[in-house]
Amino acid sequence: MSGLALARALREPATVAKLDATGWNALIAAARAERLIGTLALRVQDMQAPQPVAPILADARLDAEREARQALWEADRAAEALGGPVLLLKGTAYVAAGLSAGEGRFIGDLDILTARETLDEVADRLIAAGWEWVKEDAYDDAYYRQWMHELPPMIHRERDRMIDVHHTILPMTARQRPDAAAMLADAVSITERLSVLSPEDMVCHSVAHLLADGDMAGGLRNLWDIHCLLEKVDLQWLAVRAERHGIGRHVEQAQRLAAALYGDGRGERLSLWDRVVMWRLLARDGWGRETRKLLRFAFYIRSHWLRMPPMMLARHLFTKWRKGHRPV
Amino acid sequence: MLRRWVRPSIFITGDHGLADAAPMRLSHGLLAAEMGMNLQMALGWRRHLLLHASSVEKDGRALVMTGESGSGKSTLAAQLGERGWRLMGDEFALLDLATGAVFPFPRLISLKNGAISVIAGEAPGERMGPLLAGTAKGDIRHLVPRENAVARMREGAKPALLLFPRFGHAADVRPVGQGEVFMRLTQASTNYVALGEAGFAALTRFVQDVPARAIDFPSGEAAIALVERLWEELA
Numbered sequence: 400m401s402g403l404a405l406a407r408a409l410r411e412p413a414t415v416a417k418l419d420a421t422g423w424n425a426l427i428a429a430a431r432a433e434r435l436i437g438t439l440a441l442r443v444q445d446m447q448a449p450q451p452v453a454p455i456l457a458d459a460r461l462d463a464e465r466e467a468r469q470a471l472w473e474a475d476r477a478a479e480a481l482g483g484p485v486l487l488l489k490g491t492a493y494v495a496a497g498l499s500a501g502e503g504r505f506i507g508d509l510d511i512l513t514a515r516e517t518l519d520e521v522a523d524r525l526i527a528a529g530w531e532w533v534k535e536d537a538y539d540d541a542y543y544r545q546w547m548h549e550l551p552p553m554i555h556r557e558r559d560r561m562i563d564v565h566h567t568i569l570p571m572t573a574r575q576r577p578d579a580a581a582m583l584a585d586a587v588s589i590t591e592r593l594s595v596l597s598p599e600d601m602v603c604h605s606v607a608h609l610l611a612d613g614d615m616a617g618g619l620r621n622l623w624d625i626h627c628l629l630e631k632v633d634l635q636w637l638a639v640r641a642e643r644h645g646i647g648r649h650v651e652q653a654q655r656l657a658a659a660l661y662g663d664g665r666g667e668r669l670s671l672w673d674r675v676v677m678w679r680l681l682a683r684d685g686w687g688r689e690t691r692k693l694l695r696f697a698f699y700i701r702s703h704w705l706r707m708p709p710m711m712l713a714r715h716l717f718t719k720w721r722k723g724h725r726p727v
Numbered sequence: 728m729l730r731r732w733v734r735p736s737i738f739i740t741g742d743h744g745l746a747d748a749a750p751m752r753l754s755h756g757l758l759a760a761e762m763g764m765n766l767q768m769a770l771g772w773r774r775h776l777l778l779h780a781s782s783v784e785k786d787g788r789a790l791v792m793t794g795e796s797g798s799g800k801s802t803l804a805a806q807l808g809e810r811g812w813r814l815m816g817d818e819f820a821l822l823d824l825a826t827g828a829v830f831p832f833p834r835l836i837s838l839k840n841g842a843i844s845v846i847a848g849e850a851p852g853e854r855m856g857p858l859l860a861g862t863a864k865g866d867i868r869h870l871v872p873r874e875n876a877v878a879r880m881r882e883g884a885k886p887a888l889l890l891f892p893r894f895g896h897a898a899d900v901r902p903v904g905q906g907e908v909f910m911r912l913t914q915a916s917t918n919y920v921a922l923g924e925a926g927f928a929a930l931t932r933f934v935q936d937v938p939a940r941a942i943d944f945p946s947g948e949a950a951i952a953l954v955e956r957l958w959e960e961l962a
Contacts, residue, residue, distance in 0.1 A: 458774050465923050 401429035402619060402681030406660045409435070409623060412442040421685065423452050428687030433619045437463030437503030463503040467494045470506040473560050477509060478592035480528030481521060485593055486512045486586050488565060488604065492595040493624070496587075500627035505620070508552070508561040512596075514583060515566035522550060522564065530555050530562060538718060546572050568604050568644075570706050575611050577603065577644035598631040599640040603650060606641075610649040610676070614695070614702040618680045619660075626657040652676070755862050757869060761837055768819055768832070769917035775821035775830060776922060776929045779915045782820040782829055783812040788887035788962055789829045790954070791820050791937070793915045796864075799894030802842040803950055805870055809849050810951070814876040815884070824925045827932050828883035833876040835869035843868045845947050887962035889939040890954065896943035898953060903939045938962075 404426050408415050418426065430436040440459035448456055470491045478485045488510035493501030513521050530553040534540065543551040549565040567579035582604075586594045596604060602625060609621040641650035652673060659667045659677065669677070679698050682691040689695060703712050736750040737759045751759045768777065780793035781804035790812075792800040801817040808814030815831035822829055835856065838846050843866060847855055856869035891903060891911065903911075912930055913919050919926045938961045944950035 454774065462773055465921070468923065 401425035401685055401687055402433070402683045405429040405433060405435060405439070405619065406681070408439060409442055410661050412444070413447065415443050416447045423449070425685040425687070427452070427455060428685070429683050430687075432683060432687035432689075434505040434617060435620050435623060437466070437505060438620075438623060439503070441503040460503065463505070466504075466506050467501070469560070470494055470509065473509045473555075473558070473562070474593060476528070476555075476558075477511060477525070477562060480530075481524050483592070484588065486583065487593055487595050488512055489624075492601070493627075495593055496589050496595045498627065499630065500624045504624075508563050510563045510565060512565045512568075512579070512583065514580070518550060518564065518566055522553075525553055525562065525564070529557055533561070538722075542715070546570055568607050569612050572708065572711065573612060573706055575607070575645035575649075577607060577646065581643060597640075598628065599633065599637045602628045602632055602637060602653075603641055603644050603646060606650050606653040607644070607646055610653060611646055612702065612705060614699040615676070615679050622653070622657055622660060622680065625653050626661040629654065629657060656680075751863075755859050757835075757856060758837075758859055758862050758864070758867055761835065761869075764834065765818060772821075773918060773921060775823055776926050777916055777918050778820045778822060778912060779818070779917060780820040781817045782815040782831065782884075783807045784815055784831075784884040785812050785958075787884055789815060789820075789884035790888045790890065790958060790962070791829060791886055792890045792892050793820075793912070794892050797839075797894070799842075799892045799944070799947075799950065801836060801838065802845060802894075802947065803892055803954065805836045805838065805842075805846050805872075806849065806947055806951060807954065808836075808872055808876065809846075813879060814872045822886075822929050822933060823883065824922070824929045826883075827886070827929065827936065829886045830883040831876070831880050833872050833880050836872060838868050838870055840865045846870055886933060886937045888958060889933075889937045890957070891939070891941040892950065893941065893943045894950070895945065897945060898949050899943040900953065900957065901941045903941050905934050905939075908939045909934045 404422065408426055408430075415423075415426070426439070427436065430439045436459040440456040440463070443456060445453050445456065471494060474485065474487055474491050474495060487495055490501065490504050490506035491509055492498075493504060494506065495501075532540075533552045533554050540551055543549070548567045548570050549563050552561050552563055554561050568577050568582070569575055582596055582600045585597045585600060587597055588594045595601070605621055605625050605628060609615065609618055609625070637650065638647065641647045655667050655669060655673055656677060659669060659673075660680075675694075678691070679694055682689060682694060684690050703716070706712075737753050737756045769779075778791065778793060780791050781800040782789050782791045783804050784790070790807075792803060794800050804814055804817045814833060814836070815829065816833050817836040818834070819832045820829050821832055836846075843858070847868070850870055854871040854873075856871070859867045889908065909930065912934065916926070916930070919930065922929075940957060940961070942950070942953055942957070944953055
């Protein structure tokens, strides 16, 4: 099971010295599949990697460096376009704030948070600066605007990079209603034009995505983020904050899982549900391919269940099915 | 399950994180493998600047040829590979970011349509693969390169001449300015943008150091004579 090997290598990098060729193969494949190869490459010292592996890790470190540079440039461009402070989320925020969660991290899109009432103005300014809507589908567009926590994705026509403009952190239809206004109010400035969430809100945001939303695809990386972010928080304040966002239970679970997989809490008492989630997070074979199809599918169904009430879900799935969408 | 019997297909995709490839007929599996390899290299490789180009080597120096599909760069490389040059690759030339050397990426040479009969007349039959008729890219037959191509696959070479071949025109040689060479090579590179500054530096160096010509030719024989002459004069 390569997911477990990856968690172990991140937790105790020195243990990779014992790996044979098959072990390295599985570790690298899982790290690539979970988009943790850059993080792994920074944790593992070159001395511990055999000759054929060392260049792969060196490539990953260089890639992560370029990734970070590009992400910061995108953040800068967005700040320029919006003419004011931009609140960064996720990977770009971790890198911009110099957090350990940002070291070697894969960064896909630029994610920013803004107050809901400013959305139209933000979209107009981005369009004026060269971003365009990705989807030209009336249903998707209307769906995003009515129910989602973000605008439909936009892409820059010259730089080919995407931006996600969030106005809160979970879909409007989700059972939990995190307090986005409080997050915005407590944001921390890191430069004149860029800010990030408070350490506690960062954890809440990451946990909300991992455990109260989505189907846990890429969950090992999210949990690694959480593990790193937890180093910086005031645990009592985190509990207060999590309650305020309605995800107290989820934050507690994330703390248990992070300790069990990446921390020194392997003796942590895990509930049955914790174990099911962990089983899902680690479902990869020796080539990094997904396993446990049924379990994955169950989590996929759950992600929709969490996101919207049953009748709405039925209507949504029917519309998507008619358009030819099939879950994998 | 039904697929195994009704219309057997093959699905080859790149490493995690790359775009998916479309499934193909099982009988075209060799082409699917080739395309999977190309996809993986084109989008996944970052250690070198990748040029969509063929290359051959003589005396430690490399001739690099780039052009659109159908320009004749693969065929020309295959022919030179049968005539005393070491074939380095027919699809990608790997430009080292630090030293500026070109590294080989030898594998089966993918011959298309008219090129098949040209090469079949020169190379021994046991090095020719099966004919894949009617693929998305037309008829295809693969050629196994000569032994030295693979035996020396770790050995790079200093780039000494860049050609932009064009098959099917009256013989002609034209100089190409450095600005145009640079622009054409950025288009021929699959990872130039991803590499950022390192890619820019490597490409600038290549463009400044390596003489370049555009060549037109009506036939393979004419092309080889032209290439040998330019190599004597410029490289």
